[in-house]
Amino acid sequence: MSDISQAYPYEENGYTLYSCATCPYAQRALRAFRIAQVPHKVVEIDLLNKPSWYHLVNPQLKVPTLRTPSGDLLIESLVIAEYVADQFPKARLLSLDALERAQLRLFIELFSTRISSVFYRVLRAADVDDQEMEKKKLLEGVREVSRELENQWERESGKGGPFWYGDRFAYAEVATVSFAGLFRVLDHYRGFQVPDTQEYKGFNKWFGAVVNHPGFTDVKPDDAALIASYKRFLP
Amino acid sequence: MSSSSTTEYPYEEGSYTLYVTKYCPFAQRALRAFYAAKVPYKLVEIDLDNKPTWYHLVNPQLKVPALRLPSGEILIESLVISEYVADQFPEARLLPTDALERAQLRLFVEIFSSKIVPNLYGALRAASVEEQETKKEGILAGIRDASRQLENQWKRVNNNEGLWLGDRVSLAEINTVSFVNQLAAVEIHRGLVVPQSQEYAAFNKWVEAYSARPEYTEYSLADDVIAEKLRKFLA
Numbered sequence: 187m188s189d190i191s192q193a194y195p196y197e198e199n200g201y202t203l204y205s206c207a208t209c210p211y212a213q214r215a216l217r218a219f220r221i222a223q224v225p226h227k228v229v230e231i232d233l234l235n236k237p238s239w240y241h242l243v244n245p246q247l248k249v250p251t252l253r254t255p256s257g258d259l260l261i262e263s264l265v266i267a268e269y270v271a272d273q274f275p276k277a278r279l280l281s282l283d284a285l286e287r288a289q290l291r292l293f294i295e296l297f298s299t300r301i302s303s304v305f306y307r308v309l310r311a312a313d314v315d316d317q318e319m320e321k322k323k324l325l326e327g328v329r330e331v332s333r334e335l336e337n338q339w340e341r342e343s344g345k346g347g348p349f350w351y352g353d354r355f356a357y358a359e360v361a362t363v364s365f366a367g368l369f370r371v372l373d374h375y376r377g378f379q380v381p382d383t384q385e386y387k388g389f390n391k392w393f394g395a396v397v398n399h400p401g402f403t404d405v406k407p408d409d410a411a412l413i414a415s416y417k418r419f420l421p
Numbered sequence: 422m423s424s425s426s427t428t429e430y431p432y433e434e435g436s437y438t439l440y441v442t443k444y445c446p447f448a449q450r451a452l453r454a455f456y457a458a459k460v461p462y463k464l465v466e467i468d469l470d471n472k473p474t475w476y477h478l479v480n481p482q483l484k485v486p487a488l489r490l491p492s493g494e495i496l497i498e499s500l501v502i503s504e505y506v507a508d509q510f511p512e513a514r515l516l517p518t519d520a521l522e523r524a525q526l527r528l529f530v531e532i533f534s535s536k537i538v539p540n541l542y543g544a545l546r547a548a549s550v551e552e553q554e555t556k557k558e559g560i561l562a563g564i565r566d567a568s569r570q571l572e573n574q575w576k577r578v579n580n581n582e583g584l585w586l587g588d589r590v591s592l593a594e595i596n597t598v599s600f601v602n603q604l605a606a607v608e609i610h611r612g613l614v615v616p617q618s619q620e621y622a623a624f625n626k627w628v629e630a631y632s633a634r635p636e637y638t639e640y641s642l643a644d645d646v647i648a649e650k651l652r653k654f655l656a
Contacts, residue, residue: 258521265527272520284508285494291501 194239197227202253203266204229204243208407208415210302210364211263215250216405217360218270222277264294267360279357286343290350293334294361300327302365308376312421321378328380332388339388348395355401363396370409371416430475433463438489440465440479444650446599447499449640451486453595454503457636458513500530503595515591525577526593529570529585533597536563541600544607545654557613560604564615564624571623583630590636598637601628605644606651 196202203219203226205212219226231240231249244251244261252260252269260266271279281287304327308320338344343351350358372378380386380393396402407415432438439455439462441448455462467476467485480487480497488496488505496502507515517523540559547553571585580587584594607613615621631637642650 254521256521258525260521260524260528262528262531265524265531268527269520269524272523284505285490285492285496287508288496288501288505289494291504292496292498295498295501 194242195229196253199255201226201255202229203227204231204240204249204251204253206231206233206249208412209233209249210368211248212250213364213367213405213407214263214361215252215266215270217363217401218267218279218357220404221355221360221401222270222274222279224270224274224277264361267357271357278354279360281343281351283343286341289338289341290358293331293338293350293358296327296334297331297362297365300330302368305365305368305372306419308372308378309416309419310421317376321372321376324372324378325380328389329385332386332390335388335392348391355396355399359396359399359401363402364405366393366396367402367406367412368416371413374413375416375420430473430478431465432489435491437462437491438465439463440467440476440485440487440489442467442469442485443640444642444646445469445485446603447484448486449599450499450596451488451502451506452640453590453598453636454506454515454592456639457515457590457595458506458510460506460510460513500534500596503592507592514589515595517586517591522577525570525574526585526591529567529574529593530596532563532567532570533600536560536566537604538600541603541607542654544611544613545651546656548656553611557607557611560607560613561615565620567627568621568624571627575623583626584634585627590631590634594631594634594636598631599640602641603647603651605647606654609644609648610651610655 201219201224203212203215205216205228207213207230216228231237233249236247240247243253243259246261248261250261250263250266252266254260260269268280271277275282281290301324304320304324308317308324311317311320335347335350338350339347339352345352349355369378369380380389382390437455437460439451441452441464443449443452443466467473469485472483476483479489479495482497484497486497486499486502488502490496496505504516507513511518517526537560540556540563544553544556544560547556574585575581575587578587582588585591586593604613604615615625617625632641
């Protein structure tokens with residue numbers, strides 16, 4: 187680490203990732219680096235008590251932020267993850283085929299709008315009726331994601347699953363598993379569970395494989411810390 | 422064109438078919454991508470106020486744009502479609518090949534998606550003058566951000582011809598210029614003025630540069646047409 191005469195801490199001649207262990211967006215960046223096996227320094231940012239220098243790294247004060255060896259700063263979790271995929275093509279995080287890339291991007295977008303966004307609404311809903319409505323919407327989203335996974339597993343690039351790229355934990359997982367990992371939080375605060383029925387088969391097969399893969403477990407925050415960190419979203 | 426029935430939809434056999442509405446800024450991203458890459462396609466115009474009964478077969482979300490590939494696959498989401506064109510036709514050079522440059526271009530586009538576009542529609546929808554002013558300031562803050570990024574970018578490419586990549590149109594313009602065009606509605610209905618001062622100089626230079634390009638003029642709409650089209654958003 188560089189000394190205090192620099193304006194903010196970073197790793198000289200290396201990658202520095204400013205992150206927060208419980209933040210699902212930051213986990214995308216962490217996982218991208220780990221799956222690609224690219225050495226990187228992690229600087230943990232306490233989001234409830236940000237260091238006074240952090241605005242020099244990211245004026246929006248969000249995580250993750252990436253400092254490249256050249257001193258360039260990148261923000262936005264998916265931009266960072268895609269940068270890693272582009273910069274380290276040997277890791278094969280992302281297919282080179284245009285259609286496959288597009289289908290993967292659509293999957294990530296689906297997951298984001300039908301699962302990740304709804305997750306926050308379930309937490310924030312004040313009365314029980316609203317919570318139930320949002321939970322229903324969330325299950326609808328899980329069913330849609332289930333169907334998309336099954337579509338993908340019929341394709342050449344998906345060949346039977348359980349991950350988006352078949353037997354490889356790669357970009358689609360990097361971009362989504364941290365949000366699936368939040369279901370624990372919803373179970374704790376809202377009694378939310380994904381049923382073990384046919385309509386959810388795709389999701390359960392995928393997530394069942396995800397939770398046992400080091401790509402997930404290596405970056406998984408401690409359950410208690412994770413659950414506690416979401417308390418502030420409750421009404 | 423294949424025949425239509427209740428279970429079919431019109432498309433061009435062996436070619437790309439693009440389902441668009443010409444005045445929709447999202448659809449214009451797809452139109453400009455195909456234009457810039459010089460890829461032939463069949464255009465099917467969708468009347469958003471009177472959608473064809475078959476359109477759900479193309480896009481269950483009933484939005485434009487949608488793209489049918491020669492293989493029969495369908496893609497949705499304007500940014501996914503324009504990126505597909507960039508990936509599928511790399512000789513068009515709509516994206517740089519360098520990972521960092523790609524990331525920086527994506528972040529430039531993100532300013533429009535996250536800061537300018539929401540405030541654009543927000544300013545139109547806002548009932549009170551106070552809220553309109555807040556949204557207008559949000560647009561200007563986004564434009565200043567874009568201006569700074571353009572300045573940084575031009576130092577990097579050492580090229581002062583005014584486009585993001587200097588002398589050629591890329592996704593930096595394709596994914597954004599339709600929304601700058603839309604600002605005419607905020608100017609006419611809400612009195613938005615983009616200053617000519619230093620903070621906005623790079624942005625204004627960029628607008629001047631792309632406005633002269635056929636990639637822009639082929640699909641741009643006159644200010645009064647835009648203002649009329651967006652009248653429906655007014656509170």
